[in-house]
Amino acid sequence: MDQKVTAPTIEKKTLIGQRVKKPDAPDKAIGKTRYINDMVLPQMLIGKVLFAGRPHARIVSIDTAAAERLPGVHAVLTGKDAAGLRFGFVRDNAALKDKVRCEHDEIAAVAAESEEIARQAIGLIEVVYEDLPGVFTPEDGAREDAPQIHDNFPGNKSLYFEFSHGEVAAAEADSDFVVDNVFRPHHVTHCCMGTSCAIADFDHNGKLTIWTQTQYPYNYKMDLAPALGLQPGDIRVIQPPVGGAFGSKLDVYPYEPIAALLAKRTGRPVKVIYSREEEFKASPTRQPAIIHMRTGCTRDGTLTFRTADVLLDNGAYTSWGPTIPVIMMRTVSGHYRVPVVDFKAQAIYTNNPYAGSFRGYGNVQTTWATAQQMDMLADMVDMEPLAFHLKNSQVSGEITPQKSFLRECVLVECLETAAGASDYSRKRKEYAAARAEPGRYKKGIGLASSIHNAGGAKIHKSDGIGTILKVDDYARVTVITGASEIGQGIDAVITLIVAEELGVPLEHVLIVNNDSDIAPWDVGVHASRTTFIAGNGTRRAARKAKAQILAAAEKMLGEPADTLELRGGSVVRDACGTPLIKLDRLLRQMHFQAEPELVMVTDYYEPKSEPEGAKHVSDHSAAYSHAVHVAEITVDTLTGEITVDKITMAQDVGRVINRMGLEAQIEGGLAIGLGYALSENMLLDRGLLKNPCFRDYKLLTAPEMPPLDLHFIESDCAEGPYGAKGISELPTIVIAPAIANALYNATGVRVFDPPMSPEKVARAIDAQRQAAGG
Amino acid sequence: MSLETEINFTLNGRPVTVRVPVAMKTLTMLREVLGLTGTKYACGEGECGACTVKVDGRTLNSCLMHAVDCDGRELVTIEGLKSPAGMNPTQKAFVDHGAVQCGFCMPGMIIQADYLTDDDPQLTREQAQRGLEGNLCRCTGYTKVLDAVEAAVEAKRCGR
Amino acid sequence: MQEIKSYLAPRSLDEAVKAMAAGDVTVFCGGTDLTPQTDSGAKRYGATLMNIRRIEGLSGIAEAGDSIRIGAATTVTEVRRDPLIARAAPILAEAAEHFASDQIRNAASLGGNICNASPAGDMINPLLVLDAAVELASWADGALRTRSVPLENFFTGPRRHVKRPDELLTAIVFRKPATDFVGWFRKSGPRPALEISTVSVGIGGNLSDGVFRNVRVAMGSVAPTPLRAHGVEAALEGRPLDADSIRAAVAAADADATPIDDVRASAWYRKHLVKVFTEEVLNHVLGN
Numbered sequence A: 001m002d003q004k005v006t007a008p009t010i011e012k013k014t015l016i017g018q019r020v021k022k023p024d025a026p027d028k029a030i031g032k033t034r035y036i037n038d039m040v041l042p043q044m045l046i047g048k049v050l051f052a053g054r055p056h057a058r059i060v061s062i063d064t065a066a067a068e069r070l071p072g073v074h075a076v077l078t079g080k081d082a083a084g085l086r087f088g089f090v091r092d093n094a095a096l097k098d099k100v101r102c103e104h105d106e107i108a109a110v111a112a113e114s115e116e117i118a119r120q121a122i123g124l125i126e127v128v129y130e131d132l133p134g135v136f137t138p139e140d141g142a143r144e145d146a147p148q149i150h151d152n153f154p155g156n157k158s159l160y161f162e163f164s165h166g167e168v169a170a171a172e173a174d175s176d177f178v179v180d181n182v183f184r185p186h187h188v189t190h191c192c193m194g195t196s197c198a199i200a201d202f203d204h205n206g207k208l209t210i211w212t213q214t215q216y217p218y219n220y221k222m223d224l225a226p227a228l229g230l231q232p233g234d235i236r237v238i239q240p241p242v243g244g245a246f247g248s249k250l251d252v253y254p255y256e257p258i259a260a261l262l263a264k265r266t267g268r269p270v271k272v273i274y275s276r277e278e279e280f281k282a283s284p285t286r287q288p289a290i291i292h293m294r295t296g297c298t299r300d301g302t303l304t305f306r307t308a309d310v311l312l313d314n315g316a317y318t319s320w321g322p323t324i325p326v327i328m329m330r331t332v333s334g335h336y337r338v339p340v341v342d343f344k345a346q347a348i349y350t351n352n353p354y355a356g357s358f359r360g361y362g363n364v365q366t367t368w369a370t371a372q373q374m375d376m377l378a379d380m381v382d383m384e385p386l387a388f389h390l391k392n393s394q395v396s397g398e399i400t401p402q403k404s405f406l407r408e409c410v411l412v413e414c415l416e417t418a419a420g421a422s423d424y425s426r427k428r429k430e431y432a433a434a435r436a437e438p439g440r441y442k443k444g445i446g447l448a449s450s451i452h453n454a455g456g457a458k459i460h461k462s463d464g465i466g467t468i469l470k471v472d473d474y475a476r477v478t479v480i481t482g483a484s485e486i487g488q489g490i491d492a493v494i495t496l497i498v499a500e501e502l503g504v505p506l507e508h509v510l511i512v513n514n515d516s517d518i519a520p521w522d523v524g525v526h527a528s529r530t531t532f533i534a535g536n537g538t539r540r541a542a543r544k545a546k547a548q549i550l551a552a553a554e555k556m557l558g559e560p561a562d563t564l565e566l567r568g569g570s571v572v573r574d575a576c577g578t579p580l581i582k583l584d585r586l587l588r589q590m591h592f593q594a595e596p597e598l599v600m601v602t603d604y605y606e607p608k609s610e611p612e613g614a615k616h617v618s619d620h621s622a623a624y625s626h627a628v629h630v631a632e633i634t635v636d637t638l639t640g641e642i643t644v645d646k647i648t649m650a651q652d653v654g655r656v657i658n659r660m661g662l663e664a665q666i667e668g669g670l671a672i673g674l675g676y677a678l679s680e681n682m683l684l685d686r687g688l689l690k691n692p693c694f695r696d697y698k699l700l701t702a703p704e705m706p707p708l709d710l711h712f713i714e715s716d717c718a719e720g721p722y723g724a725k726g727i728s729e730l731p732t733i734v735i736a737p738a739i740a741n742a743l744y745n746a747t748g749v750r751v752f753d754p755p756m757s758p759e760k761v762a763r764a765i766d767a768q769r770q771a772a773g774g
Numbered sequence B: 001m002s003l004e005t006e007i008n009f010t011l012n013g014r015p016v017t018v019r020v021p022v023a024m025k026t027l028t029m030l031r032e033v034l035g036l037t038g039t040k041y042a043c044g045e046g047e048c049g050a051c052t053v054k055v056d057g058r059t060l061n062s063c064l065m066h067a068v069d070c071d072g073r074e075l076v077t078i079e080g081l082k083s084p085a086g087m088n089p090t091q092k093a094f095v096d097h098g099a100v101q102c103g104f105c106m107p108g109m110i111i112q113a114d115y116l117t118d119d120d121p122q123l124t125r126e127q128a129q130r131g132l133e134g135n136l137c138r139c140t141g142y143t144k145v146l147d148a149v150e151a152a153v154e155a156k157r158c159g160r
Numbered sequence C: 001m002q003e004i005k006s007y008l009a010p011r012s013l014d015e016a017v018k019a020m021a022a023g024d025v026t027v028f029c030g031g032t033d034l035t036p037q038t039d040s041g042a043k044r045y046g047a048t049l050m051n052i053r054r055i056e057g058l059s060g061i062a063e064a065g066d067s068i069r070i071g072a073a074t075t076v077t078e079v080r081r082d083p084l085i086a087r088a089a090p091i092l093a094e095a096a097e098h099f100a101s102d103q104i105r106n107a108a109s110l111g112g113n114i115c116n117a118s119p120a121g122d123m124i125n126p127l128l129v130l131d132a133a134v135e136l137a138s139w140a141d142g143a144l145r146t147r148s149v150p151l152e153n154f155f156t157g158p159r160r161h162v163k164r165p166d167e168l169l170t171a172i173v174f175r176k177p178a179t180d181f182v183g184w185f186r187k188s189g190p191r192p193a194l195e196i197s198t199v200s201v202g203i204g205g206n207l208s209d210g211v212f213r214n215v216r217v218a219m220g221s222v223a224p225t226p227l228r229a230h231g232v233e234a235a236l237e238g239r240p241l242d243a244d245s246i247r248a249a250v251a252a253a254d255a256d257a258t259p260i261d262d263v264r265a266s267a268w269y270r271k272h273l274v275k276v277f278t279e280e281v282l283n284h285v286l287g288n
């Protein structure tokens, strides 16, 4: 070879576990990124929606004549324009309604030349309603004489789920202690900083292009098609950068087909974008629930059974919210070793807003209950809680009653790490002893843990991903993948894996993942699956490319492929790092030789998990993971204000891939969990939202974010990419009950219905004082 | 239609003359009249800070400010922080410290952080927390944002 | 439709009040109250929109004899950072410290806070404690007229006040407190500042030889207007500040406050907080 004898050797350096910057960050930091909210197309019209503004009513008449006459208005649509076009999980929804079932029901829509004209036109539409009695709690909805919300769902019954294992009565008879409580996790919403937006445009052949914020582009086509009377194949989904999603974009919501119906009618591109108030009122919520939970244990602290009877407030339509029992039951049956389980969940239609999926999907609600009952039981048994948790912890190789196979389980390490680092046991005892002493400010410490799927969740027929990877003549790598970037940082993970496998600089990796006509199938960004699934897909594709490149190098260099490696943009001898040929040069030689070849590979990865199934007995995720949070708080017992002083967290991450991205996901997830625990609350008064603004719906702000002590436990997952597991939901799931347990430790007060707002805490403490007679 | 008036001001170092409806807000003028979409709308009520811009050296919520009030003043938006030499130290710190996730809050967050670090070269982490109270972020939990602000203070001190 | 027929940004006070005399003028300063109110339709623009930020002499903090004069257009940030205020009236700086966010403080004016007449107005509270008066200017019979109204008499109901539509609030004036003046401001909420006060309490007076005199107590968000809590004042006036008088003051706070339920808090919680804060602030003063 003609390489210089003095060429420096290239050391093997792994990127796994390093801090890698997000490739999309610079453009975002300089204000150049064009979000969907910023997009303007030539000829584009603005679509606006008329919302009902009342929870339950018959539509007597709609007069759109004045709106249609307004100059600049191009189309006015009402329920009859969407008649027969039902969509949604159980086909109970329509883009425009023929009856009002909740406050934000879409009654009419206009497309006009400007926002201003569209707004005026909306004001000119006259609707006569006949209000109907409403249903605002699932208990009321389940009553025999309750008003019916949908004709074809008698008794207001929506979805039902159950799972049971073993004999509860016998297990209860064997129990020395049983805790029995009703928990009421509440309505909260995603609050993506970028409000909901869709732009639709039809071509001459009737093919729809829709620019959307969706986080599941392929099933999205299938779900959107019936709302428009199209075939899924006639829809092209383009995903521009979005201002957050967090699960809120895992379904089709009416503004999307509305944009498309308006585009179809006008023959022009139409953009629908929500104001913040519309966003609060018309976007999905986290699924509220009423959870009646009972857990038993023996005198020596061994769990005997757990039952959960769940009523879900379905809201007016069925999106992903009421499917959360699929995950809830995994926690009920798998959060610690529970030999006997009984789980039932019934969703009841109400005239409230309806829920979608939201980071932590079902497990936020369940862990709120299970983790508090663990704390209560430990006190009943009079065991030091850490010991109680450890006694019931699963270990690697255990299988839960639902057949979740905990291959690599480090719950014990997580518990010991978090409790040890925070000095949990000592402080808990000390603070409990100080409870009765005088003093306005009380310190408390609380521990909570949970389990979550960490290798996808096979609730669809497939949990797979397609990847196309090409390496061009200049050694630039393009990864074409179904994995969506919604801010969570998957682009950084893909970049890192390609650079790791192919030895190219991070900047030489390009990702195409925003166009369903180009990128292959993926289920979507949900279930903490993307790093796991897309990470595997990318690594497999990159390894195929590498094999092809090294085979060509073997032919050209005459050295066996298995002694060669790709490093620093060159082919090197693996053993000593001596560079043999620059990668781009090799690629050109491959391309321009007598038997030319290009490096273009495809891969389809389907994780080794089992379909959920109707009985819910299956190993539905390729991995499971645990997290333990310890919250230290100070309670102002007079104002009821809780200050979180510190959070210590230990989580099984499998293996750290991009350390910076991992920390970022954990920190962000914690913040959402903290808001849920302390302040966020949709105040609904007979179906009407009273606080559709950030002034009165309180997100966590910078001064409220406590210091964090994060510990990543590496269980080295055999199926995960480099051993990694999915991580991003657990931080949101575990923190609220940790704070609830800390509140109890500090004050002796327990809150069953989040958020633990100052007023609620102050009232509870006041009631406790009154009861104590002083 | 509604009354318009002509205003003159400096935008990211360049003089601008523009006619705007008198009730229009600065945010709308920037995004829809001048095509500077870096500055974001996320609430329109002064609660989130996504629309933060610098006016005569101090930061304001552009969604609350009448565009006509820009007359004769000096505005800097996120697009104006960068120089031909590259990102400004605050922007660079945000990228390097992983403070950017979906990025939607970032134009406002970075302008505010840049203002805070210019205004007080000794800015502490606690002061930064207070100073960023008016900037909501749903993605990051602020921890990396605060790391970035600390790094920006340091970078500015070293004159980088 | 809101039809604005003219836009003015006067440089002089005369120009401004002349225009106001002509009628139907909507004034804005920082716009932090006006914009959300007009956007939501709660308020509509008049025929003339007037920007008062350009009026010379309308902002700034200055000593005038034994008084302090704050121009109506002075921002909360300016108050928060002003050395004179920090020295002479720290209670005002304290309220500025717990006001909204940096961006809002940079825009929000004291005049706007007062004219908006919200019972939750955070600058109003300490100004009541300082016994401030406001200066109102108007144009009549070819001349500039001004009158001074004690802030205590300014508010007449929810978002209502004695200022006529043709009057511009030009300044806030209060006597420099004596050296034995102590004052404290307390606002509720887990957030340090970006929070519409669920309740606020301000207490001030001259404390010498353990006796509290010229006591003024203000409460926010517990009545239709910002409130002077005369019952609490009476419970403290001329008495030694001790456990007994504090107990009496807390009982009086309960009677003075007549809050309502709304999305931010129940009446019960507001009453509860008023008592807690009254006790807390007085204990603080006692501790000093």
Ligand SMILES: Cc1cc2nc3c(=O)[nH]c(=O)nc-3n(C[C@H](O)[C@H](O)[C@H](O)COP(=O)(O)OP(=O)(O)OC[C@H]3O[C@@H](n4cnc5c(N)ncnc54)[C@H](O)[C@@H]3O)c2cc1C
Pocket (backbone or CB within 6 Å): B045, B046, B047, C026, C027, C028, C029, C030, C031, C032, C033, C034, C035, C036, C052, C072, C073, C098, C099, C100, C101, C104, C107, C108, C109, C110, C111, C112, C113, C114, C115, C116, C120, C121, C122, C123, C167, C168, C169, C170, C193, C194, C195, C196, C197
């Ligand atoms: C996000 C947010 C947070 C907030 N937090 C707080 C808080 O913590 N505490 C608090 O007290 N307030 C708060 N406010 C309310 C507001 O910022 C203040 O009331 C502010 O002081 C208003 O001043 P401005 O200059 O912006 O008033 P503008 O909005 O310009 O005017 C308010 C009203 O007063 C009139 N007006 C203004 N100046 C004069 C004058 N000189 N003469 C006659 N009329 C006049 C206007 O016509 C208008 O009706 C908040 C507002 C927002 C948007």
Ligand code: FES
Pocket (backbone or CB within 6 Å): B040, B041, B042, B043, B044, B045, B046, B047, B048, B049, B050, B051, B052, B061, B062, B063, B064
């Ligand atoms: S958009 Fe201006 S503060 Fe939210």
Ligand code: FES
Pocket (backbone or CB within 6 Å): A193, A243, A244, A487, B099, B100, B101, B102, B103, B104, B105, B106, B136, B137, B138, B139, B140
């Ligand atoms: S990075 Fe997404 S809102 Fe801040």
